[in-house]
Amino acid sequence: MRAKKILLLGAQAVGKTSIARRLKFDTFEFDYKSTIGVQLHEINLTIEGQQQPVVLWDTDGNFGDKIFDSVYAKGAAGALIVADCTRPHTINHMQHLIEGFEQKMPGRPCFAVLNKIDSETPSDQALMGIESKVQQLHLCSALNGQGLLEAAQSLLVACNTRDSAW
């Protein structure tokens, strides 16, 4: 089965690398190491009983919305755009990136991931505000793995649905 390229986008230190490592190795590292450039993680996700290869492009949060004009974004099937629920400005940044992705890569699925919910539970009011602006919102924790696999699988299913429609 053809592999899919999924971008992991978001502000610095929202936990993109931790999410990739949780999906690939099912581990968590407490030491924060900033990602420079891009790290490629090959993983397999099970969709309807079948394994499907995915390459997660864990990007440098410093790119901001310039990422959409760079070569890194070329050929992406979809994106998980991550925010840190304990830092409100990263949520604003996430919404900005979602708008950028939908504009530059129209029609491709792009889901919002609110990470670090183990540290803080976002208010219902805040969640309603985000949900109204995104295709799908997933509440996740790279620390304990909560919600991550479901988010990645949902995105892959959406990518496959789009491909089959084409």
Place this chain on the structure above:
Amino acid sequence: MVKPAQSVSTDTAIRLGMVGVALVDKNGIVLKSEGELSSWMHVGQNITESSTALLGMDEALDELRENPGQQLTLPNVCLDPDNQQNFHTITVQWDNNDQHFVISTTTLDAANGSEFDVLREYRSQRYLQDRLDAERQHFRTLYEQSPHLAVCYNNKAHMLAASNDIRQKFLGEDGESGALHNQLTSGPIWDAMWAGETINARPVKTTDKEGNLRQLELSGYLVTPPDMLSQEVYYSLTDVTERNLYRLQMQERSEQLESAASQLQDANKRLSRFASMAAHDLLSPLRRIATFTQILSEEFDGPQSESLSFALHAIQRSAERGQILVDDVMHLTQTANCVSTLESINPSELLKLVATDSDVQLEQAQGCIKYVGNKHLIKGDAKLMRTIYRNILSNAIKYRDPARPLVLTHTASDIGTGHVRIEFKDNGVGFQPEKATQVFEPFTRLVGDDQVAGTGLGLAIVKEAANAMGYRVSASSIPGVGTTIALITNAAD
């Protein structure tokens, strides 16, 4: 960055410093793969379908074929996430002569690797600072919404955050001046904070920006932020000036009230003493009048004129009535000033006891007493309860309906919330319902002296006795049907 020549051979490319070279046909199928690229770009594989770095890049490769002079460069790609020092720069170019793509990769040199480490370190610090700022913002938000005053200082006594109230009332424009700022950032409080002590609700006197003396309650503690680089002191203050002032006023008022109550009590005692003495002094001449009238009656034990006999009888009756009146007044004042001693009492049993004193009168009235709910116990003063029961029973007998035998029903019922309602219901002559309050006033008589004997103090005594025990008493009546006197008493534990 090393750029491959138009038709570079793989050997040459590797000699030029590239660590991997691959040749790919126009459809993306790998023709040849050498060096590092051989591990992730296999011969026969379609690079846009399964190769990690060029996955999905069909359109990008088509563009390159149409523009042979251009190249596609992917800098700083980490193909092995376990080794974050191993970065590649991947370059793709279309060789128009040989009609294939040339893909080459170079690794990061050591110097760049060090730069990356520095960059990582810098970003880590920036992230931690960001976290710290977020926490400060959180603190600021929390305390801006709080009714308390709050302020946060770093170890150089520089104010990091303060609630609006504290700024407006106590701190200077720069946030780092004013009497309170000096107290919080120097002297014993500051020293205690940095010694790691926690201060809880310590009273602090200070002046606000307008120079008014204010009283604050201070709590403070030392905080170590997640970066562990600098510690901060958080103070929480409550302005208790008004509260203390109010407390002082309340204390003064309370003292004034206590003093007034004490004076009133003294006055009551004096009045009570006076009433007793007056009553005693009044009783003495009354007794003498009664005695000498009796003597006069006996001395003139012969044919007395009718008018003299009537006069002597009237004097004697008046003297006796005067004695009863004085007795009742004394009783009323004693009851009003009585200090009750509460104990557990069975009201039904008490009424039975009191009724034995009035057996003769009850018999004359052909009366009977019915008891309902006689198991409830109440908390009351036995002496005062006897006074109440004696007066109510006496009234029931006095105001009975001569046309029918007296029936007095005594009911005790638990009405919840720790109270027992006691009801005396008779079938006497009754009175007009609008007089229900008036009957408890002293010297209130609803019938003439000649019809029913009494002083008009019975129910007034009942009310005073009930008040002394904290009971409520009420009356209701229907003329010709009967009267009900109800007491709301406290149930015994």
